[in-house]
Amino acid sequence: MADDLWWQRGIFYQIYPRSFQDSNGDGIGDLTGILQRLPYLSRLGADAVWLSPIFPSPMADFGYDISDYTGIDPIFGNMQDFDLLIASVHERGLKLILDLVPNHTSDQHPWFIESRSSRTNPKRNWYIWSDGAADGEPPNNWLSEFGGSAWQYDATTGQYYYHAFLAQQPDLNWRNPEVRQAIYDVMRFWLRKGVDGFRVDVIWHLIKDDQLRDNPLNAAFREGMPPNQRLTPLYTTDRPEIHDVVAEMRQVVDEFRDRVLIGEIYLPVEQLMSYYGKDLLGAHMPFNFALLSASWNAHEIKNIIAEYERALPIGAWPNWVLGNHDRPRIASRVGRDQARIAAMLLLTLRGTPTLYYGDEIGMEQVAIAPSQVRDPFERNVPGIGVGRDGCRTPMQWDADLNAGFSRGDPWLPLSADFLHENVRNLEADQTSILSLYRALIALRRNNPAMVSGSYEPVATANDLLFFRRREGSTCFNVVLNFGTEPMSLTHGDGIDFGTEILLSTHLDRWNETLSQSLDLRGNEGVITVRPHSSGQE
Numbered sequence: 001m002a003d004d005l006w007w008q009r010g011i012f013y014q015i016y017p018r019s020f021q022d023s024n025g026d027g028i029g030d031l032t033g034i035l036q037r038l039p040y041l042s043r044l045g046a047d048a049v050w051l052s053p054i055f056p057s058p059m060a061d062f063g064y065d066i067s068d069y070t071g072i073d074p075i076f077g078n079m080q081d082f083d084l085l086i087a088s089v090h091e092r093g094l095k096l097i098l099d100l101v102p103n104h105t106s107d108q109h110p111w112f113i114e115s116r117s118s119r120t121n122p123k124r125n126w127y128i129w130s131d132g133a134a135d136g137e138p139p140n141n142w143l144s145e146f147g148g149s150a151w152q153y154d155a156t157t158g159q160y161y162y163h164a165f166l167a168q169q170p171d172l173n174w175r176n177p178e179v180r181q182a183i184y185d186v187m188r189f190w191l192r193k194g195v196d197g198f199r200v201d202v203i204w205h206l207i208k209d210d211q212l213r214d215n216p217l218n219a220a221f222r223e224g225m226p227p228n229q230r231l232t233p234l235y236t237t238d239r240p241e242i243h244d245v246v247a248e249m250r251q252v253v254d255e256f257r258d259r260v261l262i263g264e265i266y267l268p269v270e271q272l273m274s275y276y277g278k279d280l281l282g283a284h285m286p287f288n289f290a291l292l293s294a295s296w297n298a299h300e301i302k303n304i305i306a307e308y309e310r311a312l313p314i315g316a317w318p319n320w321v322l323g324n325h326d327r328p329r330i331a332s333r334v335g336r337d338q339a340r341i342a343a344m345l346l347l348t349l350r351g352t353p354t355l356y357y358g359d360e361i362g363m364e365q366v367a368i369a370p371s372q373v374r375d376p377f378e379r380n381v382p383g384i385g386v387g388r389d390g391c392r393t394p395m396q397w398d399a400d401l402n403a404g405f406s407r408g409d410p411w412l413p414l415s416a417d418f419l420h421e422n423v424r425n426l427e428a429d430q431t432s433i434l435s436l437y438r439a440l441i442a443l444r445r446n447n448p449a450m451v452s453g454s455y456e457p458v459a460t461a462n463d464l465l466f467f468r469r470r471e472g473s474t475c476f477n478v479v480l481n482f483g484t485e486p487m488s489l490t491h492g493d494g495i496d497f498g499t500e501i502l503l504s505t506h507l508d509r510w511n512e513t514l515s516q517s518l519d520l521r522g523n524e525g526v527i528t529v530r531p532h533s534s535g536q537e
């Protein structure tokens with residue numbers, strides 16, 4: 001345990017800066033707001049804070065379209081605010097992770113303005129330019145994630161440029177060594193400032209096929225799926241050469257002590273694992289998003305865990321994610337009651353957990369009226385449920401004006417339930433989901449076996465998922481009921497379920513002694529031990 005690294009021990013917390021805390025009344029969150037809320041993160045027990053992009057941006061994709069990699073967007077504050085924030089984060093013993101968006105810039109970035117100005121500009125080859133097909137159509141069939149062709153015609157020079165996302169987000173050419181060096185210098189800029197690592201945006205997208213071959217049709221495509229899924233992205237993502245890039249990024253991070261490289265990757269588990277890199281010299285943690293799309297039942301979850309554990313390279317460190325700024329909120333996906341089971345699962349699995357702001361207070365997906373839609377994905381591809389605004393609504397702090405988020409009009413609507421579902425109320429309520437998160441985090445922080453102990457599946461039947469975390473003589477049983485009906489385990493089942501309940505998701509069974517049976521209510525999960533062997537007495 002003494003050898004564990006902070007990013008293995010720690011609990012990560014993602015902040016979507018626009019929506020966490022506004023300090024100047026413009027209705028958009030900012031760095032000073034985050035600074036004011038650090039005590040909350042300490043009380044919760046978070047160890048590392050990841051900020052979605054805070055850099056200058058025209059905000060076509062709310063900061064994922066960057067026009068200056070080494071500045072702070074005035075909406076969020078300035079560099080003094082950032083310096084104060086990082087110093088305060090570190091004073092509290094927390095870490096700060098930034099979002100690195102190397103796949104594309106804004107079309108307003110000076111590099112792209114130069115690149116598009118002429119075919120002979122020195123920065124021309126920093127982006128992916130191509131002549132159209134003979135008929136004047138785009139160079140090939142590649143599709144944008146956000147709808148339509150991934151190629152944008154640019155009249156100035158009569159060529160097309162490639163954009164995996166919006167036309168305002170031209171892709172950088174990662175085959176060009178100058179581009180690589182420029183982004184590595186950006187990384188060094190922030191690492192020198194003391195940033196503890198990066199979450200790298202769409203890292204599996206960075207390299208595209210050099211021959212621009214057409215992507216094949218996706219036979220599994222059905223109406224109602226995002227239109228880019230008509231094709232399988234064989235030639236646009238997860239190219240073999242990507243692993244050299246990831247290894248180079250890792251080297252940059254390793255020029256500094258104790259920093260972490262996290263990759264955003266949506267791929268099947270076998271491909272995902274390759275991002276740990278040869279000899280584990282790739283990403284420290286390729287994000288594991290398996291739970292984001294899981295059917296919520298004990299059998300499926302057991303299989304996901306087993307598959308992930310099985311595929312993990314020797315020595316690679318696992319991680320788990322329940323939500324982020326691109327996916328529907330966990331409380332809406334599985335329902336309020338099961339959100340507690342999800343919390344217990346996330347915080348007892350083997351591997352670093354990343355929490356998405358607001359999930360700890362059970363925030364739900366907020367319905368967005370058509371006139372209030374801000375997300376460019378939803379605007380481009382309306383009506384099939386891809387909108388991401390609903391999971392990005394303001395944090396609910398208290399029952400005051402705008403939930404204590406802002407004294408101005410919030411940029412996205414607040415959830416209607418904020419009068420009750422807010423931090424102030426839920427911190428005072430000893431049985432709230434927030435109290436559960438705090439108890440689970442405390443348990444994890446105080447018990448090395450929860451971090452470095454083995455994961456041992458014990459039983460799955462109908463709605464039951466039962467696993468253990470064990471290290472030496474310490475053993476925690478995690479028993480989760482994925483259904484609404486009560487269930488009971490008895491000694492006759494032949495499973496050792498321990499002799500004492502340490503913690504229930506309902507927060508009403510502290511240190512309850514078990515004798516003949518372990519009885520769970522619907523939607524209840526418990527952690528049990530045998531005190532003499534767990535060191536819990």
Ligand code: GLC
Nearest residue numbers: 061064101165201202325326
């Ligand atoms: C990542 C981000 C998402 C963004 C996209 C393009 O998937 O998480 O929010 O829209 O990249 O940068």
